[in-house]
Amino acid sequence: MVVLGAPSIIPSTSATAAVRRAEALIPTPFGDFRMLAYADEPDAYAPHLALVHPEMKPDTEVIVRIHSECITGDLFGSKRCDCGEQLNRSMRIVSAGKGILIYLRQEGRGIGIINKLKAYQLQDHGMDTIQANVHLGLEIDARHYEVAQEMLADLGISKIQLLTNNPEKIEAFENGPVEVVRRLPIIIDPGKENLAYLRTKEISMGHWLKL
Numbered sequence: 001m002v003v004l005g006a007p008s009i010i011p012s013t014s015a016t017a018a019v020r021r022a023e024a025l026i027p028t029p030f031g032d033f034r035m036l037a038y039a040d041e042p043d044a045y046a047p048h049l050a051l052v053h054p055e056m057k058p059d060t061e062v063i064v065r066i067h068s069e070c071i072t073g074d075l076f077g078s079k080r081c082d083c084g085e086q087l088n089r090s091m092r093i094v095s096a097g098k099g100i101l102i103y104l105r106q107e108g109r110g111i112g113i114i115n116k117l118k119a120y121q122l123q124d125h126g127m128d129t130i131q132a133n134v135h136l137g138l139e140i141d142a143r144h145y146e147v148a149q150e151m152l153a154d155l156g157i158s159k160i161q162l163l164t165n166n167p168e169k170i171e172a173f174e175n176g177p178v179e180v181v182r183r184l185p186i187i188i189d190p191g192k193e194n195l196a197y198l199r200t201k202e203i204s205m206g207h208w209l210k211l
């Protein structure tokens with residue numbers, strides 16, 4: 001018999017702003033994961049998600065990807081960015097390494113899908129990804145990573161190997177409850193549609209891309 005609301009197989013160790021609200025097994029082409037939803041409100045529409053390998057061991061240096069929502073790239077395969085390919089590759093790496101993928105609901109570097117589409121339109125008229133956000137009166141990058149650290153702490157994790165090319169993500173972990181012991185690059189070969197975007201990330205945002 002399935003008992004709804006049964007105790008989690010992954011113990012919860014904290015209850016901060018990101019409260020674990022629900023979880024279930026999700027079989028994917030990359031393997032099985034437990035999907036856990038974290039939110040302030042019990043029935044929040046867009047909770048942050050953790051995809052946890054069923055054999056993840058919290059007392060090891062867990063391989064972690066912190067992925068920011070990109071509906072255009074992740075869901076529809078847009079070639080304007082590298083997000084969809086990064087997501088697929090991350091799931092493969094995380095599955096093989098018995099790690100965790102955290103999916104943060106901060107679409108468009110935190111400005112939301114409506115503003116991201118407006119920014120894309122400006123980019124189609126010659127601005128780069130930074131200039132477009134500035135033109136709209138928005139932050140270049142409005143993302144935060146505290147919630148990801150809270151989720152990792154909730155899962156009992158204190159040391160991670162972080163899959164990223166973004167120096168700000170590494171800095172965000174300094175002095176926090178979770179230590180990044182190693183950075184693992186996740187570089188996607190550029191295509192003609194995203195080369196300029198990736199170059200801007202490398203040159204103006206300091207991403208470690210070696211293009």
Ligand SMILES: Nc1nc2c(ncn2[C@@H]2O[C@H](COP(=O)(O)OP(=O)(O)OP(=O)(O)O)[C@@H](O)[C@H]2O)c(=O)[nH]1
Pocket residue numbers: 066067068069070071081082083086106107108109110111116119120129133163164165166169201207
């Ligand atoms: N505002 C804005 N957001 C974008 C644009 N292209 C992608 N994004 C968003 O950028 C976020 C992904 O950021 P990236 O800079 O690709 O990667 P990252 O997460 O910072 O770094 P990595 O860990 O190395 O992948 C997602 O939330 C996307 O929706 C754009 O042109 N404008």
Ligand SMILES: [Zn+2]
Pocket residue numbers: 070072073074081082083084
């Ligand atoms: Zn994207």
